[in-house]
Amino acid sequence: MSITIGLAGKPNSGKSTFFKSATMADVDIANYPFTTISANHGVTYVRTECPCMKLNQRCGNCVEGIRFVPVEVIDVAGLVPDAWKGRGLGNAFLDELRQAKAIIHVIDASGSTDIEGNPVDKGGHDPMDDIEFLNREITMWMYGILKRNWDSLSRKIKAENLKLEEALANQLGGAGVSDHQVHEALVTSELSRNHVKWTDDNLVTLCDNIRSISKPVIVAANKIDVASEENIEKLLNLDIMVVSTSAAAEFALKSASKNNAIKYLPGSDDFTIISENMTKEQKKGIEDLRDFLKSRGGTGVQECINRAVFDLLDMVIVYPVEDENKWTDKKGRILPDAYLMKRGSTPHDLAYQVHSDIGDHFLYAVDGRTRMRMGEKHELDNGDVVKIVSSAK
Numbered sequence: 596m597s598i599t600i601g602l603a604g605k606p607n608s609g610k611s612t613f614f615k616s617a618t619m620a621d622v623d624i625a626n627y628p629f630t631t632i633s634a635n636h637g638v639t640y641v642r643t644e645c646p647c648m649k650l651n652q653r654c655g656n657c658v659e660g661i662r663f664v665p666v667e668v669i670d671v672a673g674l675v676p677d678a679w680k681g682r683g684l685g686n687a688f689l690d691e692l693r694q695a696k697a698i699i700h701v702i703d704a705s706g707s708t709d710i711e712g713n714p715v716d717k718g719g720h721d722p723m724d725d726i727e728f729l730n731r732e733i734t735m736w737m738y739g740i741l742k743r744n745w746d747s748l749s750r751k752i753k754a755e756n757l758k759l760e761e762a763l764a765n766q767l768g769g770a771g772v773s774d775h776q777v778h779e780a781l782v783t784s785e786l787s788r789n790h791v792k793w794t795d796d797n798l799v800t801l802c803d804n805i806r807s808i809s810k811p812v813i814v815a816a817n818k819i820d821v822a823s824e825e826n827i828e829k830l831l832n833l834d835i836m837v838v839s840t841s842a843a844a845e846f847a848l849k850s851a852s853k854n855n856a857i858k859y860l861p862g863s864d865d866f867t868i869i870s871e872n873m874t875k876e877q878k879k880g881i882e883d884l885r886d887f888l889k890s891r892g893g894t895g896v897q898e899c900i901n902r903a904v905f906d907l908l909d910m911v912i913v914y915p916v917e918d919e920n921k922w923t924d925k926k927g928r929i930l931p932d933a934y935l936m937k938r939g940s941t942p943h944d945l946a947y948q949v950h951s952d953i954g955d956h957f958l959y960a961v962d963g964r965t966r967m968r969m970g971e972k973h974e975l976d977n978g979d980v981v982k983i984v985s986s987a988k
């Protein structure tokens with residue numbers, strides 16, 4: 596699977612409900628045999644329009660023209676204040692974030708739980724306080740890793756004339772940070788490259804920038820079904836990426852869909868009832884959900900996953916094919932594969948994603964829509980259908 600998204604949140608924010616609803620197996624939307632890999636690792640999907648809508652037949656890999664492309668998601672348990680100092684699950688929590696390319700931070704927008712997740716009177720806690728707290732935990736975790744061996748690392752960089760970016764990224768290896776990200780953070784921090792002179796505050800600032808570059812966060816302002824409009828508005832107006840969600844509503848809809856009571860596609864603002872023998876109560880519950888969906892335009896869970904991938908990580912979905920006219924592979928399957936690629940990737944990068952041999956022997960690519968050759972520097976766009984020509988055997 597190409598990317599991993601971490602789900603973080605204080606206890607009682609609804610993180611597990613979000614995880615369960617996002618990774619609930621739905622045989623109708625994808626051919627993946629399992630969606631829950633282990634208790635806290637699962638597969639969820641990005642929703643997009645399938646390019647087969649431009650053909651006069653459906654590809655068989657989408658649901659009525661809506662394509663679901665898998666991404667991995669990890670439910671990272673144990674976010675508590677001072678996790679970075681080893682409180683609660685401590686580093687186990689943070690180590691799991693290592694693989695995450697982006698984080699969905701689930702917060703309780705209703706303000707009915709305090710910073711540790713203990714229930715308080717509804718609205719008694721300001722959810723804005725939760726947002727900063729995750730950032731600080733991650734920053735301080737990175738700082739802890741650097742600070743632990745700072746004196747010897749600092750001496751070594753000087754004595755062996757090591758490249759600063761490389762040495763810091765290596766030290767932060769456990770946090771899943773690249774040289775390039777450290778470089779960007781050094782530039783943003785405006786620190787002198789004379790690291791021997793850095794103060795602790797300088798190190799914290801650097802780690803804060805490394806965090807925001809390497810672990811971008813989208814906030815899921817959860818429990819909007821019970822949150823005050825004032826809270827929701829305040830959160831949505833923040834200068835960061837926020838999506839309002841009801842993980843509980845998504846879970847209820849997915850459950851009803853799994854039980855064949857309704858047909859619901861994640862990310863939709865409506866569903867169809869297919870079961871004929873629902874009780875009066877069930878019908879009422881289902882209609883309440885419909886009203887909720889209509890008023891909010893959806894539960895927000897799918898939107899949150901989509902925005903994490905498309906906006907936060909700036910990715911596009913592209914479709915390699917063997918036949919640029921029919922958009923099929925060797926076996927005649929239409930648009931069999933969908934790849935998530937970073938925006939700015941070229942056809943040659945896609946060739947490497949498909950197979951290293953194809954990448955090594957890449958000759959050129961053809962645009963499946965225009966049937967024209969794509970230039971070497973062509974930036975792949977969302978929805979591109981690409982025929983790769985290579986001399987690989």
Ligand SMILES: Nc1nc2c(ncn2[C@@H]2O[C@H](COP(=O)(O)OP(=O)(O)OP(=O)(O)O)[C@@H](O)[C@H]2O)c(=O)[nH]1
Nearest residue numbers: 605606607608609610611612817818821841842843
């Ligand atoms: N009203 C409402 N309740 C929700 C929503 N999402 C979750 N809940 C409820 O909030 C409580 C906590 O949800 P969990 O998913 O267990 O929360 P968590 O953050 O995983 O908590 P821990 O497992 O303790 O880490 C449960 O009672 C859920 O049913 C929501 O969107 N709306």
